[in-house]
Amino acid sequence: MPTSRFLAAAALVTLALTAQAADTEVSLVIRDHRFEPEEITVPAGQKIKLVVHNQDATPEEFESHELNREKVIPAGAKATIFVGPLSPGSYPFFGEFNPKTARGKIIAK
Amino acid sequence: MLSAAIIVFREVLEAALIIGIIAAATRGLPGRNRWLAVGVVVGAAGSALVAVMTGQISDLAEGTGQELFNAGILGIAALMLAWHNIWMARHGAQMAREAKQIGADVASGSREMSTLALVIALAVLREGSETALFLFGLATSGESPLAVAGGGLAGLLTGVAAGLALYAGILGIPARLFFAATSGLILLMACAMSSQAAQFLVQADLLPSLADPVWDTSWLLDMSSLTGRFLHTLVGYEASPSGIQLVFYLSTFIVILAGMRIFRFRPASSPST
Numbered sequence: 553m554p555t556s557r558f559l560a561a562a563a564l565v566t567l568a569l570t571a572q573a574a575d576t577e578v579s580l581v582i583r584d585h586r587f588e589p590e591e592i593t594v595p596a597g598q599k600i601k602l603v604v605h606n607q608d609a610t611p612e613e614f615e616s617h618e619l620n621r622e623k624v625i626p627a628g629a630k631a632t633i634f635v636g637p638l639s640p641g642s643y644p645f646f647g648e649f650n651p652k653t654a655r656g657k658i659i660a661k
Numbered sequence: 662m663l664s665a666a667i668i669v670f671r672e673v674l675e676a677a678l679i680i681g682i683i684a685a686a687t688r689g690l691p692g693r694n695r696w697l698a699v700g701v702v703v704g705a706a707g708s709a710l711v712a713v714m715t716g717q718i719s720d721l722a723e724g725t726g727q728e729l730f731n732a733g734i735l736g737i738a739a740l741m742l743a744w745h746n747i748w749m750a751r752h753g754a755q756m757a758r759e760a761k762q763i764g765a766d767v768a769s770g771s772r773e774m775s776t777l778a779l780v781i782a783l784a785v786l787r788e789g790s791e792t793a794l795f796l797f798g799l800a801t802s803g804e805s806p807l808a809v810a811g812g813g814l815a816g817l818l819t820g821v822a823a824g825l826a827l828y829a830g831i832l833g834i835p836a837r838l839f840f841a842a843t844s845g846l847i848l849l850m851a852c853a854m855s856s857q858a859a860q861f862l863v864q865a866d867l868l869p870s871l872a873d874p875v876w877d878t879s880w881l882l883d884m885s886s887l888t889g890r891f892l893h894t895l896v897g898y899e900a901s902p903s904g905i906q907l908v909f910y911l912s913t914f915i916v917i918l919a920g921m922r923i924f925r926f927r928p929a930s931s932p933s934t
Contacts, residue, residue, distance in 0.1 A: 599866070610798030611715070613791065617884035620874070620901060621864055623727060624791060626716040627798070632724035634866040637873065649668065649795050 575601040575634070582606040582625070585650035596640040596660040602633045612654065616645035619658070636660070665799055665812025666819070669792055673820025675894045676704075676781075676788040681824040682850060682895075683777050685831035686749075686843035691770045700778035704785025711790035712797065728865035734787050735858035738780045742851035743917045745780075746844055748773055750921035753840055844921070846895070852913045853897025859909035871904025 576598055581588045585608060594600050606612050606625040614633060615622045625631040635643075638660035647654025680697065687693050711718070718726045752769065792813075799809045834842045862868040879900035882889050892898035897910055 601866075610802050611794045612798075613795075617879065617900060620860055620899065620903065623864070624715060624719070624794060626719060626794075629716055629719055630724065631719060631727075634864055637870075649798060652664075 575599045577601045577603060580604045580656070582608055582612050582647065582654065584608065585610075585612070585647065585653045587645075587647070587654055587656035590656040591659065592656070593659045593661060594636070594638070597637045599634060600636045600638070600658075602635055603630055604633065605630045611649065613648035614645060615648045616643060618643040619645060621645070622648070663812065665796070665804075665809055666816040668795055669813045669816025670819045671816075671890065672788040672792040672795075673817050674823055674890065676784040677820045677824025678827055678891070678894045679784040679850065680781050681827035682831065682843070682846050683781060685828050686745075686847055687774060687777060688832065690774050692774055696771075696774035696778040697781060700781030701785055703778075704782035705789055707782065707786040708789025708793055711786060712793035715790070715794060722865070725865035725867075728861040728867075731787065732858040732861040732865075734783045735854040735861070738783045739851045739854040739858065739913060741776045741780045742847050742854070743913070743920065745773065745777055746847050746851070746917055747920040747924050749840075749844060749847075750925040752926065753844075755926045848914065848917050848921075849896040850894075851917060852910045853894065855913040856897050856899070856902070856906040856910040859905045860903065863903060863905060868905050871908070873903040874901030875904050875907060877901045 576594060578592055578594060578600055580592065580602060582604065604614055604623075604625055606627060606629055609627050611624060611626050613622060613624045614631065619635050619638075621633055621635060623631050623633055635658070638658070640660050642657050642659050644655070644657045646656070680701070684693070684697055715727070718730050720726060722729055752773075796809055796813050800806055831843065831846070859868060863870045863873075877900060882892070882898070882900060884890070884893065884898075884900045889898065889900065899906060902910075
């Protein structure tokens with residue numbers, strides 16, 4: 553039956569698309585002008601949803617030249633940053649407002 | 662204090678370079694200085710407002726409000742620069758050729774300056790709001806207010822000096838190349854803004870990155886270096902650009918250049934009879 557075959561194919565495509573859309577979510581906390589954890593490992597070749605929670609009383613700017621990302625995170629706020637899909641490698645990031653202490657990296661494997 | 666100076670300098674630099682180029686490119690337009698001042702003042706006032714509202718802006722659109730806001734600002738600014746270049750291709754050459762006409766074209770020139778004042782206001786708004794947030798944060802985290810203010814002022818003055826130096830450098834360009842040089846600078850600046858807008862939309866997951874990165878030249882010129890930041894603002898340099906940024910950059914380039922050619926001023930050919 554062509555119709556059911558079509559439906560099956562459509563279902564497969566939908567499944568594949570949903571699988572791709574289901575992003576890996578990674579959480580990160582800023583406390584005392586430091587990232588916790590300072591190193592996170594994520595799967596390569598996948599889009600990552602990075603949720604950064606700034607628990608400090610001061611704003612911070614998440615920035616990474618390697619990831620090409622920048623975002624101001626107000627005090628006490630949670631920010632969502634989409635990164636990737638990444639090639640395997642190490643991607644440092646830092647807090648621009650406290651660059652001496654707030655440092656971390658994403659490792660894509 | 663030093664860290665405050667450095668961060669304020671980095672934020673101010675971008676806006677100062679943009680103002681320097683626009684100021685040079687609009688030399689001779691009526692009411693230029695007034696409009697430049699309006700742009701800076703409106704932008705500074707707006708940045709205080711945006712700094713206060715950062716939390717609300719961030720929470721919009723499921724936490725991607727800030728990206729949309731930045732992309733919107735960059736997009737509008739790029740559009741205004743595109744409009745300016747096409748306008749200049751039509752009127753600038755004409756004005757240079759018939760110097761006496763500048764006075765007669767005050768209304769048109771002033772309208773033109775107002776669109777560029779908007780670009781300046783947006784640039785100041787974007788960088789100023791981040792600076793304000795940073796300084797508020799520093800002041801509330803126990804640093805002495807005097808040190809914060811001193812560092813901030815030092816950073817501001819150094820940034821302004823860089824903008825002035827660029828302005829003076831552009832004014833030093835010989836007259837016959839001046840028009841082409843400033844149009845070229847504005848064109849590349851518009852492309853840079855368009856590609857940065859695309860990057861914010863990728864960060865908000867509204868555009869695919871296509872390939873990320875297409876290349877990586879951070880070993881050659883790092884984005885955190887002064888030269889890297891300078892070229893980032895001026896011509897849109899990215900050490901590791903995504904594919905969609907290249908698409909935006911090149912499309913903007915082609916569209917503005919095509920607009921400039923199509924609408925450019927052609928002197929009426931003298932009848933050969």
